[in-house]
Amino acid sequence: MTPSAGIYVHLPFCPYICPYCDFAKWAWDDAKAARYLDALHAELAAAPHVAARTLFFGGGTPTTYRPEEIGSVIDAVRARFALPADAEVSVEANPDPSLVAKLAGLREAGANRLSVGVQSFQPAELRVLGRRHTPADVEDVVRGAREAGFGNVSLDLIFGAPGQTEESWAASLDAAIGLGVEHVSCYGLTIEEGTPYATWFARDPSAFAGESLEARLYALAIDRLRAAGFEHYEISNWARPGFRCRHNAGYWRNDPYLGLGVGAASYLDGVRSTHTRELGAYAQAALGGQPIPGESEQLEGPARVGEAIMLALRTAEGVDTNRFRERYGIDVLETYRGVVDDLVAAGVLVAGEGALRLTERGRFVANDVCGAFLAD
Numbered sequence: 018m019t020p021s022a023g024i025y026v027h028l029p030f031c032p033y034i035c036p037y038c039d040f041a042k043w044a045w046d047d048a049k050a051a052r053y054l055d056a057l058h059a060e061l062a063a064a065p066h067v068a069a070r071t072l073f074f075g076g077g078t079p080t081t082y083r084p085e086e087i088g089s090v091i092d093a094v095r096a097r098f099a100l101p102a103d104a105e106v107s108v109e110a111n112p113d114p115s116l117v118a119k120l121a122g123l124r125e126a127g128a129n130r131l132s133v134g135v136q137s138f139q140p141a142e143l144r145v146l147g148r149r150h151t152p153a154d155v156e157d158v159v160r161g162a163r164e165a166g167f168g169n170v171s172l173d174l175i176f177g178a179p180g181q182t183e184e185s186w187a188a189s190l191d192a193a194i195g196l197g198v199e200h201v202s203c204y205g206l207t208i209e210e211g212t213p214y215a216t217w218f219a220r221d222p223s224a225f226a227g228e229s230l231e232a233r234l235y236a237l238a239i240d241r242l243r244a245a246g247f248e249h250y251e252i253s254n255w256a257r258p259g260f261r262c263r264h265n266a267g268y269w270r271n272d273p274y275l276g277l278g279v280g281a282a283s284y285l286d287g288v289r290s291t292h293t294r295e296l297g298a299y300a301q302a303a304l305g306g307q308p309i310p311g312e313s314e315q316l317e318g319p320a321r322v323g324e325a326i327m328l329a330l331r332t333a334e335g336v337d338t339n340r341f342r343e344r345y346g347i348d349v350l351e352t353y354r355g356v357v358d359d360l361v362a363a364g365v366l367v368a369g370e371g372a373l374r375l376t377e378r379g380r381f382v383a384n385d386v387c388g389a390f391l392a393d
């Protein structure tokens with residue numbers, strides 16, 4: 018039976034632009050945002066009929082839209098894709114002071130999981146990251162989310178920010194834990210080409226955390242969050258028992274997903290496709306009833322299995338070799354014997370008991386480890 022799909026909706030506008038960000042995003046503009054919402058509804062009305070399992074609003078900053086505008090998309094997704102009434106509906110948000118007044122409306126509109134882009138609890142780090150909120154704003158948002166009825170709140174943090182130390186990172190982790198949230202994501206800062214941070218890095222690489230500090234910061238997150246009762250269920254994600262992100266779990270299981278909006282990616286029937294990142298081209302095509310420009314590729318044979326291994330290795334459960342045999346008809350240990358032996362010898366992979374898993378060190382260099390399966 019084909020698993021049901023996760024629906025991803027991209028809302029690309031932000032109140033301001035952060036200097037490290039490489040997402041498909043634009044500064045808020047009333048006319049562009051209204052046209053974009055119309056385009057999104059047009060795309061949705063013409064999208065392939067899939068059975069939906071979860072819904073996730075990412076961005077950009079989805080909460081720059083009004084709750085009823087987000088609600089109009091939730092309603093349309095429910096109607097077109099038969100999203101179950103109790104499905105996880107996540108909305109990414111920024112902890113700007115204006116968010117608090119929107120939380121009750123978001124909950125009423127059907128959102129039941131809030132993912133807040135905190136990044137740091139240190140004012141100096143927030144400044145350097147170009148963020149305009151304060152740690153007090155985050156506390157207000159989490160309190161407001163509880164009052165609005167959100168029982169599932171996640172905070173995003175960034176490690177490796179310029180000027181960050183082990184002490185300041187530990188303090189941010191403790192502040193996140195202290196707010197009693199259900200889920201925490203920790204992402205290492207990456208320098209993305211074409212961003213102001215890339216220019217800064219080219220001028221002064223010493224301003225940024227090197228690999229050894231980043232590894233220590235990551236290890237600190239693992240220790241601190243584990244001690245606080247969180248499960249480290251994916252490379253960058255920690256959850257209290259029962260609160261893993263169901264939408265993202267679908268990606269790591271290599272289940273189908275349908276992405277709507279500019280730059281959004283889909284994976285349906287073995288075809289991975291990505292929409293254009295040009296806002297005007299996206300809106301024009303969607304509003305004109307034309308196919309959205311973009312790229313697509315059919316993933317077959319070794320590429321499909323390699324991709325599935327790469328995704329599964331990100332999770333705490335790793336690659337379930339029996340499940341892979343049933344689903345893809347291959348014996349992973351046999352097919353990838355050379356790669357597996359090398360990675361086990363390098364101390365980044367553990368093989369046994371029907372599973373392949375990354376070690377703690379392997380999680381820090383996961384991209385390299387997973388890449389080995391793609392190249393084979």
Ligand code: SF4
Nearest residue numbers: 031034035038076077
């Ligand atoms: S990091 Fe988030 S808030 Fe900042 S520009 Fe990117 S999408 Fe917008």
